[in-house]
Amino acid sequence: MLLTKKIRLEVSERDAQTLEFMQAKCRGLYNWWVMRLRAGERWPGWAEAKKTLQESQAYDPQLRWVYGKLLHEVYFRLDASMGAFFRRVKAGEKAGFPRVRPRHCFFTLCYPAMYIKIAGKRLV
Numbered sequence: 001m002l003l004t005k006k007i008r009l010e011v012s013e014r015d016a017q018t019l020e021f022m023q024a025k026c027r028g029l030y031n032w033w034v035m036r037l038r039a040g041e042r043w044p045g046w047a048e049a050k051k052t053l054q055e056s057q058a059y060d061p062q063l064r065w066v067y068g069k070l071l072h073e074v075y076f077r078l079d080a081s082m083g084a085f086f087r088r089v090k091a092g093e094k095a096g097f098p099r100v101r102p103r104h105c106f107f108t109l110c111y112p113a114m115y116i117k118i119a120g121k122r123l124v
């Protein structure tokens with residue numbers, strides 16, 4: 001069974017800038033949460049953290065231009081990072097707290113696959 005398929009997309013310059021903008025905003029949200037956690041705030045879990053998205057959008061209005069599912073993915077990824085951190089602490093291993101991600105060293109944008117269809121050699 002084929003679960004994933006890697007495809008190469010050729011996008012226009014304008015679309016590339018849009019994707020870069022969305023990635024930068026997602027990275028900024030991730031880094032903002034990591035810095036809050038480093039300052040001593042407790043990780044509330046992805047569900048509670050996701051509820052703060054409205055406050056984040058009020059602080060940075062450009063977040064409203066980013067696809068919502070991409071912003072939600074930030075919370076899921078941070079929750080996985082914090083879960084791995086707590087698992088390592090509990091096991092007595094070297095913990096390794098989640099790091100601030102620099103530009104071009106951030107995770108890819110994850111779009112839900114149910115919205116993507118492949119028709120021949122075209123992505124719809």
